Amino acid sequence: AAVSASLYMNPATGKIASNLVVTWEPAVAEILDRMQRLSNPSRPFLVGLVGIPGSGKSTSAEIVTTLLGGLDDSYDDDHAIVMPMDGYHIPLQQLADSDNAADLIYRRGAPDTFDPTALFEKLNEIAYGDAETVTLPGFDHAQGDPVPNQHTFARSENKVVIVEGIYLLHDSDGWEVMNRLFDWTIYIDADVDTCIERLKIRNKCIPGYTPEEIATRCDVVDRKNAELSRDSARKYASQIVKSGAQ
Numbered sequence: 086a087a088v089s090a091s092l093y094m095n096p097a098t099g100k101i102a103s104n105l106v107v108t109w110e111p112a113v114a115e116i117l118d119r120m121q122r123l124s125n126p127s128r129p130f131l132v133g134l135v136g137i138p139g140s141g142k143s144t145s146a147e148i149v150t151t152l153l154g155g156l157d158d159s160y161d162d163d164h165a166i167v168m169p170m171d172g173y174h175i176p177l178q179q180l181a182d183s184d185n186a187a188d189l190i191y192r193r194g195a196p197d198t199f200d201p202t203a204l205f206e207k208l209n210e211i212a213y214g215d216a217e218t219v220t221l222p223g224f225d226h227a228q229g230d231p232v233p234n235q236h237t238f239a240r241s242e243n244k245v246v247i248v249e250g251i252y253l254l255h256d257s258d259g260w261e262v263m264n265r266l267f268d269w270t271i272y273i274d275a276d277v278d279t280c281i282e283r284l285k286i287r288n289k290c291i292p293g294y295t296p297e298e299i300a301t302r303c304d305v306v307d308r309k310n311a312e313l314s315r316d317s318a319r320k321y322a323s324q325i326v327k328s329g330a331q
Contacts, residue, residue, distance in 0.1 A: 108329030110145055113271065114152035116324075121245050124268060129238075130245045131212055131266055133253040135318045136273035137311035138194075139280030139287070141330030143169065145273060146249040153245055163242040168211075170250030172222030172231045173204040192306050193229075194251075196258035196313065208266050211238050211246060227290050251310065254318040264321055272318035275328035277311050283330075 121130040134149075136142030146167045153165035175198050180189045189198055204221075211219050223235025238246060252260045254270060264270065284303045289296055319325065 107148055109326040110148045110329075111152055113324070113326065114149050114156065117149070117245060117269065118153055118156045120269060128212060129240070129243060130268050131208065132245065132247045133264070133267040133270040134247055134249040134273070135251065135253050135270065135314065135322065136249075136328065137251060137275060137277065137280050137314050138307060139283035139330070140273045140275035140328045142249050142273050143167075144330070146247050150245075150247055161242065163239065165245035165247065166236075166238065166243045168208075168221055168236050168238065168246055168248045169223065170199070170204055170248060170253065171224035172235065173200045174198065174224060174231055175200055176230050191302070194306065195310055196252050196255055196260060199252065201252070201259040201263060205262055205266070208248065208263070212266050215240075217241060227292075229292055251314045254321045255314065256317045256321070270318075270321065270323045272315075272322035272325045273328045274315075274319070274325050275330065277308060277315065280311060281308055 117130070117132060124130050134142055134146050136145075146169075150165040150167050154160050154162055174193065175189075177190065177193075180186055180193065180198065183189055192198060207219060207221055210216060217240050219238040219240075220234040221236040221238070222231040222233050224230070225232050248267070252258075253263050253267070254272065255261070255263075281303050284307050285300045288299050288303060288307075291299060294302065
């Protein structure tokens with residue numbers, strides 16, 4: 086199963102460990118670096134990295150970010166950063182207060198259980214604003230809720246911003262405006278069945294469900310979400326790469 090990229094990093098240097106075998110990430114890092122050098126220097130270069138849960142997108146985002154920072158001696162460690170979209174899950178309490186609370190909570194992770202408008206506003210501020218810092222929420226998977234101000238964009242330092250998530254190229258439910266913000270988009274193509282089996286293990290931390298209920302939910306809810314993400318991303322991505330998650 087895909088794991089955190091931090092496990093592949095040398096803690097002394099912050100660089101990718103020498104024993105890691107990567108796949109598409111080095112070539113893509115080179116492409117992104119060339120495009121960023123040719124882009125408008127007054128604004129950050131925004132990349133949308135899309136993949137279904139279990140495809141390894143979070144790991145790959147961290148790997149590409151680390152590779153980008155090492156492509157030129159003039160780059161510092163903050164040249165490229167990752168901004169996940171997970172923090173824009175609608176909070177559980179807000180879902181619980183909805184008329185169709187039970188359905189929304191069970192389907193949490195579907196496109197309509199996020200707040201794409203709030204995400205768009207923050208990314209637009211990063212792309213076209215002038216504030217030195219912009220903060221985005223993170224997500225606590227154990228607690229099942231967003232965490233405020235967990236990720237910080239620093240305009241003077243971060244020249245490449247890799248936004249990673251499942252619905253960045255989704256074409257309905259309010260997500261359709263997102264694509265216009267990105268300078269380049271990448272879809273990590275992965276086998277849905279394989280990813281669902283990974284999720285059955287990973288999602289055991291979701292509170293309130295037995296392992297059997299988690300497995301059923303993965304087959305019903307997460308599979309549908311994965312197929313939605315895959316179908317739209319294959320249509321709209323600037324580039325498609327093959328998942329290297331094992």
